[in-house]
Amino acid sequence: SQKIEQNSEALNIQEGKTATLTCNYTNYSPAYLQWYRQDPGRGPVFLLLIRENEKEKRKERLKVTFDTTLKQSLFHITASQPADSATYLCALDMNTAGNKLTFGGGTRVLVKP
């Protein structure tokens, strides 16, 4: 069965450093991968999308890579700020029809000033 794994341990990082989160998946070859941010008591908020034919995508201080050979995506937050503290979720479309987004368990990031 398909599986999406994110590091369940919280990532504690000093302000100004780069946070790197990992998303690994098995038994599937998704056409694209999405990253979301979730704050306590709120729903996930869409951040970035990367397609299988894209190696890297950037948006402001965020960078996502997608290695379909390793079946892995890396999510980087550069020059991290305390306001970046949240849980970050990766999500894959496990259905070729493009209508069944499956989420990983998320990684909590805590940026300390």
Place this chain on the structure above:
Amino acid sequence: EAGVAQSPRYKIIEKRQSVAFWCNPISGHATLYWYQQILGQGPKLLIQFQNNGVVDDSQLPKDRFSAERLKGVDSTLKIQPAKLEDSAVYLCASSLDPTAGRDYGYTFGSGTRLTVV
């Protein structure tokens, strides 16, 4: 534009009782999703609607959960009877259509936190 509205924000019920959640998606969004998020886990898809028709309900526990989307706009999710393991946040999300959701992500509401005691 207004976001996805959900109510209530919190609900506490006893096991074996029934409960209903309401969702109003972004205006014009044809695709609506209900997700269940248990504490410490990622959201899990329960059901997807395209307009007022069900596209995927393969992970909906149909013996106790039901959902409808009348007139292709608002949606309600019901649990009857509730079990302790149903304690979770129930999230509603919408997108213009499945392709838009794939390309631009889903818009989620803030969810309803259900506690079954």
